[in-house]
Amino acid sequence: MRHVAERARVSRMTVSRALNKPGTVNEGLRKRVLDAVAELGYVHNQLARNLSSQRSNVIGLVLPSLENSIFAQTLKGISDILRPIGFHLMVAESTDDPEDEEQVVAAFVAQRIAGIILHSTNHTPATVRMLRSSNTPVVENGDFPAEPIDMVVSYSNRAAAKAMTLHLARLGYRKIAFAGLAANPRADQRRLGYLDALRETGLATEPSRVVSVSRGFAGGTEAIACIANRLPDTDALFCAGDVLAAGALFECDRRRWRVPGRLAIASFDDLELMRHVRPAITSLRLARYEIGHRSAQMLLDRMEQASMPVTFVDLGFEIVQRAST
Amino acid sequence: MRHVAERARVSRMTVSRALNKPGTVNEGLRKRVLDAVAELGYVHNQLARNLSSQRSNVIGLVLPSLENSIFAQTLKGISDILRPIGFHLMVAESTDDPEDEEQVVAAFVAQRIAGIILHSTNHTPATVRMLRSSNTPVVENGDFPAEPIDMVVSYSNRAAAKAMTLHLARLGYRKIAFAGLAANPRADQRRLGYLDALRETGLATEPSRVVSVSRGFAGGTEAIACIANRLPDTDALFCAGDVLAAGALFECDRRRWRVPGRLAIASFDDLELMRHVRPAITSLRLARYEIGHRSAQMLLDRMEQASMPVTFVDLGFEIVQRAST
DNA sequence: CTTCGCCAAGTTACCGGTAACATGAACCGT
DNA sequence: ACGGTTCATGTTACCGGTAACTTGGCGAAG
Incomplete structure (x- = not known):
């Protein structure tokens, strides 16, 4: 900046003002400054500016x-x-x-x-x-x-998960399972919302169908495997994550389970993917x-x-x- | 930092050294400095450090x-x-x-x-x-x-696309189409690689099957629609993008086209999704x-x-x- | 013709660090 | 005992800007 000031024959302060508040500097001087800046290829030092200001x-x-x-x-x-x-x-x-x-x-x-x-x-x-x-x-x-x-x-993870679970209940599903990541604070809240809904609808008297799975598509596969082995009468699965739900759907496909005939699937988070798989997956859209x-x-x-x-x-x-x- | 120096009864320079090069400062002084830092909740100013150094x-x-x-x-x-x-x-x-x-x-x-x-x-x-x-x-x-x-x-987009196209040719596909984003420099290179391969295998004498599509899953849908309408004898589709390929596969599913029976699909970029859809999609894995x-x-x-x-x-x-x- | 106020431009000091050099005590061999 | 190192610490100046204040020229009001 010193070089710019010298070249434009003004003070450093004028250079600073010409660049930051052009309105406060006489047009002639401003032009001299801007020309000097262009000729020298001067680039403002944001570090110094931040420190100083x-x-x-x-x-x-x-x-x-x-x-x-x-x-x-x-x-x-x-x-x-x-x-x-x-x-x-x-x-x-x-x-x-x-x-x-x-x-x-x-x-x-x-x-x-x-x-x-x-x-x-x-x-x-x-x-x-x-x-x-x-x-x-x-x-x-x-x-x-x-x-x-x-x-x-x-948004409220708990409220959203509760709303989706109530939605599933309203559609007539009675044995709704929940799959979510273990030890994840947001998944934990979603699990609570799911349980809130079960309690509210009286479905809580059924045995709990909460499954903890690992991350990614593999988690969906695990969830379906778990349902097949331990909770075969489950009629709907609510996955606390988009990729989980897609993984679950693909696994159903492999097992030739009809979705939603054999098992309904709902997901949290409306990735574009949810709209494009077959069947398209019911989801929570978050902003x-x-x-x-x-x-x-x-x-x-x-x-x-x-x-x-x-x-x-x-x-x-x-x-x-x-x-x- | 000045406060830390005063509290530890040393110079600012000693504080700086105690924090940056602990080895060069006497243990007693260093402890005084670190104590003062802790008591005052002093946080280094990285801006000043960067400017100065x-x-x-x-x-x-x-x-x-x-x-x-x-x-x-x-x-x-x-x-x-x-x-x-x-x-x-x-x-x-x-x-x-x-x-x-x-x-x-x-x-x-x-x-x-x-x-x-x-x-x-x-x-x-x-x-x-x-x-x-x-x-x-x-x-x-x-x-x-x-x-x-x-x-x-x-990696070389052109070489990779060429290799995949040659791979498709080696598998016996003869009417290979290419779908890629319009006006995208990387897609352009991939298109060139695709054409290189066609030329090398002599398939270039066939009419060109290059399709430009929009971004996202929708692009895959477009590609399949285009093949159905204009290039019905195409036997393989090479998509210059992962999401494109998935979109194409989903569209084939909707049209009940067998993959790879009716149309083979290959993609660029090996997203985890490629491994999980049915059928799993042949892809280029890039590091x-x-x-x-x-x-x-x-x-x-x-x-x-x-x-x-x-x-x-x-x-x-x-x-x-x-x-x- | 003063006086006041305004505004553009310049001056000075400082933001919070570090580099480079200065200082001075301890240690060394002879 | 003495000059010469060595090493820990202090001093000074500077990094590249801006805030706040000062200066000086000019027009309007008295």
Whole structure:
């Protein structure tokens, strides 16, 4: 920048102003500055700017998994907000482990990020303390936390799972099984919602049909195997994950089980895939893109005005009834 | 940091050293410093550190699309390298548009990122100039560029597509169609590879069966519709994308076409889905995770030693023969 | 013709670290 | 006992910007 200032024969301050608030600089000088910038191929040092102005143009995002495509939509929703205003996105993975998350958050706070989006609701005390004391705007996604750190944009896993289970009951299914990942906080909430619904409809007097499975398509295969062996009278399966449901459907196909004749299948999270398999799978549609979009927007709003008009958003869910139930 | 120094009754420099090179500081002082850090809840300012030391701990990644799950694997491969050494990842999307890419690269250079990974090989001259003059280590992925900016880690789209087409020919298919995205540089290369193979086997004398389709499962549907209407004697379809192939398979299912009896289907990119549909789809397996892993590793190697032992890596591909061909 | 206020441009200090050099005590061999 | 290393610590300057204040020229009001 010093070179630009010398070349344009103005002070560094004028260069800074010409680039940041063009309106406050005389047109002639501004042109000299911009010419000098172009001739020297000068690129602004955002690091120095951030340090000096005590604010950053980077947002941090912590996802449970980088590989899961459902988070890709959220990522895109965030990016679409940040890009037009020159903000950037730093991404890291927590693997749903609060200790890992703590490390990532510490690193993000050290980077003096302008805000952070946590796609989880389970944090170590140190994580919360760091975020509070550094005064970082925070949005939590993924579920509704019992004690929000700051802002929340999500849907209720428990309510959604309950609604889907009630939907299955309303369709006449009576022996509804539930398959979900073990030791996953969101799957746990969904399991609770499922049990809520059973209780409410009186189906809870039946034996519990809860299955814990592993990740990916294989989990669906396991779920069907389990039903075939241990719970053969099951008439509907609610999978707490999209890929799980697809895996289950493929396994039914292999076993020549009619869906929904032999077994109805419903899933959580409406991946595009759900619409294209045969039969198409009944699913819960969640506003994944919107979660990112609103989260980013709320962080920015908060930065502009210290006030906080909105701190809690329930984006809800929709049940998409298809041929599989 | 000043407060930490005062509390520990040492100079700021000693605090800096105690945190960065613990070995060079007397044990007693070091303990005083660390205690003070803990008591004050001091968090290092990475911004200031980067500015002062003239180096950054952030890597930039530019992907054609944030939503495509094939890139998620690459993302994970990068992240797994960066995390243990305290580096971070900034992500942006180019939508395969060199102008957009230029803007993103400009922003990344402004952030003084330590290195950049471009998942594309088509750049504006300004992009190349910026990266060269800022002396940023660069890795290009996605394909082999005609004129690499710096380092390259990829596979050859053209060679892979050629190999798969030859594989189909070897299996006895004679009327092989190709479906790919329009105006996508990687799909274009794959199309060339497909044509290379046809020429080599003499099948090129047949009419060309190249179909351009839209993105997603719908593209597969379009491809099958096109074959049904315009190219009914086609006996194999090579889809230049995983989701495309799945969409095509689902459409065949709807039309009750036997696969591979009526039509064989092969795909590019071996998503887990390919293994689970019925019939499982023959596919090209690319080392997506490895691309990220190696790219990140090469950037780091380059930073440590100004020399550049490796600048070009071909990760190759594998053909996975399954029931669909 | 002053005086006041306004606005563009310049000056100074600081953001929070680190590099490079300066200092001074302990240790060494002779 | 003395000059020469070595090593831990302190001092100074700088990284590349911006905030806050200062300066000076100019037009409108008194």
